[in-house]
Each structure stands twice: as structure tokens, then as C-alpha cells.
Amino acid sequence: MCMESNYNLGEDVIRAIKKGLETEASNTGKEILQIILKNAEIAREEQAPMCQDTGFTVVFLELGQDVHIEGGDLYEAISAGVAKGYTEGYLRKSIVSHPLDRKNTGDNTPPVIYTTIVPGENLKIVVCPKGGGAENMSAVKMLKPADGVEGVKNFVLEVAKNAGPNPCPPVIFGVGIGGTMEKAALIAKEALLREVGEKSKDPAMAAVEEELLEKINNMGMGPQGLGGRTYALAVHINTYPAHIASLPVAVNINCHAARHQEVIL
Amino acid sequence: MTPIKLTTPLADADVEKLRIGQQVLISGVIYTGRDAAHKRMVDLIKEGKENELPFNPKGQIIYYVGPSPTKPGKVVGSCGPTTSYRMDPYAPELHRLGLKASIGKGKRSPEVIDAMKEYKAVYFAAIGGAAALIAKSIKSAKVIAYPDLGAEAVHEFVVEDFPMVVVNDTLGGDLYQEGMRIYAVK
Numbered sequence: 244m245c246m247e248s249n250y251n252l253g254e255d256v257i258r259a260i261k262k263g264l265e266t267e268a269s270n271t272g273k274e275i276l277q278i279i280l281k282n283a284e285i286a287r288e289e290q291a292p293m294c295q296d297t298g299f300t301v302v303f304l305e306l307g308q309d310v311h312i313e314g315g316d317l318y319e320a321i322s323a324g325v326a327k328g329y330t331e332g333y334l335r336k337s338i339v340s341h342p343l344d345r346k347n348t349g350d351n352t353p354p355v356i357y358t359t360i361v362p363g364e365n366l367k368i369v370v371c372p373k374g375g376g377a378e379n380m381s382a383v384k385m386l387k388p389a390d391g392v393e394g395v396k397n398f399v400l401e402v403a404k405n406a407g408p409n410p411c412p413p414v415i416f417g418v419g420i421g422g423t424m425e426k427a428a429l430i431a432k433e434a435l436l437r438e439v440g441e442k443s444k445d446p447a448m449a450a451v452e453e454e455l456l457e458k459i460n461n462m463g464m465g466p467q468g469l470g471g472r473t474y475a476l477a478v479h480i481n482t483y484p485a486h487i488a489s490l491p492v493a494v495n496i497n498c499h500a501a502r503h504q505e506v507i508l
Numbered sequence: 509m510t511p512i513k514l515t516t517p518l519a520d521a522d523v524e525k526l527r528i529g530q531q532v533l534i535s536g537v538i539y540t541g542r543d544a545a546h547k548r549m550v551d552l553i554k555e556g557k558e559n560e561l562p563f564n565p566k567g568q569i570i571y572y573v574g575p576s577p578t579k580p581g582k583v584v585g586s587c588g589p590t591t592s593y594r595m596d597p598y599a600p601e602l603h604r605l606g607l608k609a610s611i612g613k614g615k616r617s618p619e620v621i622d623a624m625k626e627y628k629a630v631y632f633a634a635i636g637g638a639a640a641l642i643a644k645s646i647k648s649a650k651v652i653a654y655p656d657l658g659a660e661a662v663h664e665f666v667v668e669d670f671p672m673v674v675v676n677d678t679l680g681g682d683l684y685q686e687g688m689r690i691y692a693v694k
Contacts (some may be wrong), residue, residue: 269691271529271673275635282641292586295576295639333585335576335659342630347658376591376614376636376674408684411636463692467613467635469673470687497656500637506521 244370245300245328245351248504249292252283255439256476256501262440263413263466271473276413277438279466279499294411294500297334298372300325300354303436307363319358321368326350337375366508369436377410377498383428386490395420395492396455402494403459403475408468410455411498413476416440416455419493422483427491434479435497443480452478511671517567526630526674528681532644533669534632538569538611540663542590545654546598553601562653562662566606569632574659575649576639584649584665588639589613592631596620603627608685611672615684625680632672633683645670 257280264276286293302321329336329351338352339345381404386394399418406414419431442449455478465471476499485491514522516536539562541549552560559631572592576585592612599610600623608629611635616624624631634642646665653662675683 269687271687272691278635278638278641282635282638285644286586286640289640291579291640291643292576293640294637295574295586295588296590297576331581333577335574335585337574337659347571349658379591407615407688408633408636409593457670461693462685463688463690465687465691467633468615468684468687469675470683470691471631472691472693498637 244506245325245334245372246332248370248372248502249334250290251287251295252293252500256496256499257283259439259476260499261415263476267471267473269302269465269471271469272466272473275466276473280316292334294374295335296337296376298374299338300351301371301373302354302356303369304358305361305367306355306358307365308360309364310366321354321356322352325354326352344419358378369503369505371436371503374498374500377414380406380410381423381495383424383491383493386492388490390490392451396451399455399491399494400458401473404462406496407464412464412474413499415464415497415501416478417495417497418480419477420480420482421456421485422491424491426483427493428484430481431493431495434481435495437479439501440477448480448482452480516569518569520628523608523630524628525668526677528674528677528683528686530674532632532672532674534569534672535618535668538571538665538667539563540571540573540665542572542574542660544657545662546595546629548654550598550601558605565602567608569609569611570602570607571611581641584643584646586639586643587646588642589634589636592616599623603629608619616676621664621676621680628678630674630678631676633675
């Protein structure tokens with residue numbers, strides 16, 4: 244899964260880039276989008292990583308409550324799978340064992356694993372290698388409830404403007420509104436798992452997604468931030484109930500190498 | 509727009525002619541380095557041990573990249589640019605020693621832009637995320653220093669027609685600001 248996700252760009256991302264190509268106003272911007280599509284083609288043909296940053300391996304597990312796992316520690320097994328995939332697949336090892344000592348672990352472990360317990364007897368595994376460049380431009384802010392939807396929009400636009408060319412645009416914005424600080428960040432990341440451009444099921448939030456996408460692209464930053472109208476491919480919003488005192492907002496940015504692989508066991 | 513072809517080492521006159529937005533194809537030897545390698549190089553400079561640097565920066569180009577591992581039968585793994593601002597604290601020192609250009613992606617600090625004006629250097633952007641495609645313009649690759657840093661080691665690449673665009677020129681121009689100004693919907 245680590246290898247496949249790094250070699251094969253999803254059809255949803257390819258479709259979104261092609262759509263951007265139709266409307267992009269800048270010639271340089273168009274050329275860049277074409278190069279990105281060509282890059283995805285080469286990666287697929289040669290089974291080579293589309294980006295040298297093959298990411299922090301983020302794994303989402305949905306564990307059916309009727310599932311009983313035998314024969315060892317599930318998290319260790321996932322870690323072993325990551326080590327194998329990154330070693331045998333010639334993927335870059337980008338993880339250091341301590342954020343301050345910064346010694347490379349040599350096999351891209353440990354992954355970051357989130358588990359949800361759900362009804363049923365299946366185990367769903369979603370692997371999303373997450374690049375550092377786009378992650379570094381992400382942000383969380385604890386707004387006041389009085390800031391409301393306008394405050395949320397302004398924060399997302401501020402994060403986009405500040406990110407500029409750094410996160411490898413065209414990018415996808417995952418926005419988490421509500422919950423606690425870390426919950427907002429988590430649902431923002433989960434929003435990135437959605438098929439690119441799939442709207443929120445909440446019509447009010449779908450309208451905000453559309454408005455933000457237009458406003459972000461109208462800033463003129465364009466592909467790679469070199470000028471144009473295709474800076475973002477999509478804005479995905481997730482919400483969660485919030486405390487009466489809080490309005491947390493998290494913005495998680497994903498680069499155009501928006502990778503994820505899913506399997507249900 | 510016809511791209512400008514340049515071969516390393518770069519002559520001052522060629523660098524000073526470059527303007528933001530121009531597409532450039534680079535051929536010849538270039539060197540790689542990320543945060544960790546930059547820190548070691550700048551520490552050497554501060555200690556007055558410039559002669560121990562992995563390469564003499566004069567007239568050279570540094571590419572901010574940490575390639576993925578090389579598959580058997582290939583020259584190099586995927587190798588697109590990394591975000592440049594992390595090298596901002598170190599870049600002015602290297603420009604002072606004659607480094608003529610850096611290749612990366614993303615904004616540079618005012619200090620780096622000033623250093624490029626002062627020492628007549630430029631900043632190129634390669635296409636972030638186009639790593640499998642960029643690998644095609646790299647004809648040979650070898651590690652010349654700091655192998656303990658893994659992907660972050662200093663490599664010497666021989667490149668042919670490596671495509672990039674001028675983002676900051678020797679006049680202090682900035683394509684990121686200019687491009688945004690042109691395409692912003694008022």
C-alpha cells in the first residue's frame with residue numbers, strides 16, 4: 244500500500260488537475276499542470292515515487308468491534324509493513340526518531356496511526372503518505388465563537404496566503420471546524436481523504452467550500468505560486484460539535500501528490 | 509518563450525542577465541544540500557575552514573533536494589525540490605563565497621533576496637512534486653560528502669537541460685509577488 248500510493252496518483256486528483264487545465268489563465272500555469280500530469284504518468288509507468296518526499300505514513304484504521312486480531316500486536320504489524328514497503332519500494336526514509344536530536348530511523352517508521360472502532364467485522368486500512376512541505380504550511384487557531392463563519396473564512400484565506408508557493412500548489416485544503424484543538428486538526432486531515440472535489444454533505448458547509456475555493460484561486464497565486472488561477476483543487480470542510488466557549492479551526496494542506504490507498508479486510 | 513540554456517559553472521555576466529519569469533535549462537555539474545548539510549557547511553565557514561567545504565561554491569549552483577533511493581539500473585531516485593525557506597538562515601553565507609544560484613521551491617526571506625542582490629546571484633524554482641520527471645534530466649549522481657545524512661547527503665549531479673524558472677534575480681525582483689499581482693482578481 245505504501246508503494247502503490249507513492250507510485251500511482253489517484254484518478255480523482257488527475258481529473259481535478261485536468262479540470263484546472265481547462266480554466267487556468269496563465270500559460271506558465273498551464274505548462275506546470277501538464278508537467279504534473281506527465282510526472283504522474285512517468286511515476287506510474289516506471290513504478291517510481293511521484294515525489295521524492297514519500298511522506299510521513301499516516302494510517303487510518305476502522306476496526307470493526309467484532310474483529311478479533313490474533314498473532315501479535317496490530318500496530319507493530321503495521322509498522323513492519325511500513326518498514327518493508329519503504330525499504331523494498333525504494334521510498335525515501337524521512338522520519339527522525341526525536342524532533343530535536345533528529346536521527347533518521349532508517350525505515351520511515353513509526354507511522355502515525357489513528358483508530359476508530361466501528362460496528363461490524365471488517366478492518367479498513369487507509370494509508371496516506373503525507374509530505375512535509377504541505378504539512379508545514381498547515382495551521383490551527385482557536386477562534387472566538389463570536390468570530391463565526393466569517394472568522395473561519397478569514398483564517399483559511401490567511402493560511403492560504405501565507406502558504407503561497409511553499410506547499411507545492413495546486414493543493415487541497417482540509418478544514419476542520421469545531422471539537423477540541425486536536426480534534427479540529429484530526430477532522431481537517433480526515434477531510435483530505437475525501438475524493439478531490441467531493442462536496443460536504445452539509446449544504447451550508449458545501450457553500451462555504453465553494454466560496455473559499457473561488458476566493459483562494461482569485462488571489463492569483465496559481466500553480467506552484469508562479470501566478471495563475473489554479474492554486475487550490477478543492478476545499479473540504481469537516482465539522483464537529485464544539486464547546487460553548489470555543490471555535491477551533493484547523494487547516495491541513497495537501498500537495499498535488501495527494502496520496503491515499505484503501506483496503507478493507 | 510524559448511528557454512535560456514546555461515552551463516555550470518555560471519559566469520557573472522550570464523547570471524546578471526537573468527530576469528524573473530524566464531525559463532532556464534541548466535546543464536553541467538550541480539550540488540545538492542538540505543538543512544542538515546547546510547548547517548555543517550556554514551559551521552565550517554564560521555570556523556574559517558572554507559577549504560574543507562564539500563565543494564568550492566564559486567560560480568556553482570546548489571539544489572535543495574533529498575532524493576528517494578535509487579532503483580537498480582537507474583541513475584538516481586525521484587528528486588524534486590524541497591521548500592527553500594528552511595535554507596534561508598544559511599544561504600547568504602554561501603552567496604558571499606560566490607554561490608551563483610540555488611534551486612528549490614517557495615518563498616525566500618528578505619535577507620536572502622538582499623544577499624542575492626549584493627553578491628549577484630539568482631534563485632530558481634523547479635516544479636515541486638514533479639520528481640519522477642526531473643530525475644530524467646539527471647545524467648549521473650554521486651555522494652561527495654556527509655553520507656551519514658542519507659537522503660540529505662551532498663550529491664554531485666551532472667544534469668542536462670534541467671528545467672527551472674527564475675524567481676528572484678540580481679535586481680531583487682520576485683516572481684511570486686509579480687505573478688500573484690498579474691493574476692489576482694480584483
